[in-house]
Amino acid sequence: MSVGVEHYLVLSAILFVIGMFGALTKQNSVVILMCIELMLNAANIVLVAFSRFLVPGTVLIDGHVFVIFVMVVAAAEAAVGLAIIMALYRTRKTSDATEINLMKG
Amino acid sequence: MAVDIAFWILAAIAVVSAVAVVTLRDVFRAAIFLILCFFTTAGIFVTLNADFLAAMQVLVYIGAVAILLIFAILFTRDVQQGNPSNKLKVPAAIVGVVLLGVMVSSAVTFGWPESVYLPELADTADIGQRLFSENGYVVPVQIAGLMLLAAAIGAIVLMREK
Numbered sequence: 001m002s003v004g005v006e007h008y009l010v011l012s013a014i015l016f017v018i019g020m021f022g023a024l025t026k027q028n029s030v031v032i033l034m035c036i037e038l039m040l041n042a043a044n045i046v047l048v049a050f051s052r053f054l055v056p057g058t059v060l061i062d063g064h065v066f067v068i069f070v071m072v073v074a075a076a077e078a079a080v081g082l083a084i085i086m087a088l089y090r091t092r093k094t095s096d097a098t099e100i101n102l103m104k105g
Numbered sequence: 106m107a108v109d110i111a112f113w114i115l116a117a118i119a120v121v122s123a124v125a126v127v128t129l130r131d132v133f134r135a136a137i138f139l140i141l142c143f144f145t146t147a148g149i150f151v152t153l154n155a156d157f158l159a160a161m162q163v164l165v166y167i168g169a170v171a172i173l174l175i176f177a178i179l180f181t182r183d184v185q186q187g188n189p190s191n192k193l194k195v196p197a198a199i200v201g202v203v204l205l206g207v208m209v210s211s212a213v214t215f216g217w218p219e220s221v222y223l224p225e226l227a228d229t230a231d232i233g234q235r236l237f238s239e240n241g242y243v244v245p246v247q248i249a250g251l252m253l254l255a256a257a258i259g260a261i262v263l264m265r266e267k
Contacts, residue, residue: 009212059227076256
């Protein structure tokens, strides 16, 4: 059986669920950011797979364009998120997301 | 077919390294496996005829995002604490399995159009023309640039010593 679009969709679903599980369960906020990057990667795989397979014979370029925008957002998110984590670490001496609960009701 | 074999190898490595990111106790090793997962994703882009995106994946994700993450780990790491989980493990696993089942079943049962023969290669010129053509993505490109600038300034302001 040759590899089709559903193989890529299943692979992306597996990667997305692994990333979601990590983002929900991990305590270290850097690891939570890493898992969010995993989820963004899974979404990128789906976008590229659809742009390759959806119209037979051609490549839909819009999927590639969206992947570029997702990469831009991921880079900005990583920069700001890590800056927040470092600022929190400097004041609270921890990067544990369960201990950063100042605004918890 | 060579592309099929490459896909299966890359998919296996990607899933294993993603599981390692979530399960490993050492945060630094988890980051190394995250880089491996990014590399295999670049390979999967190559199997999908997206050469430019594969190069961008290596440059942006591995060259910038992963290095930033490793710097943050080196600055904030607690060696004794490791990489523990919180109390949500069982509910998150249930939600994940249900979500995976829904996504896999819908992806497999839907009748996607078959495209067995290789499409023409989409190169960088095509992407650039799509980005900057009439009714293309000119305004989103400008907004993305502004957002990167705002993110850079915001990161500097957040990290500045008082």
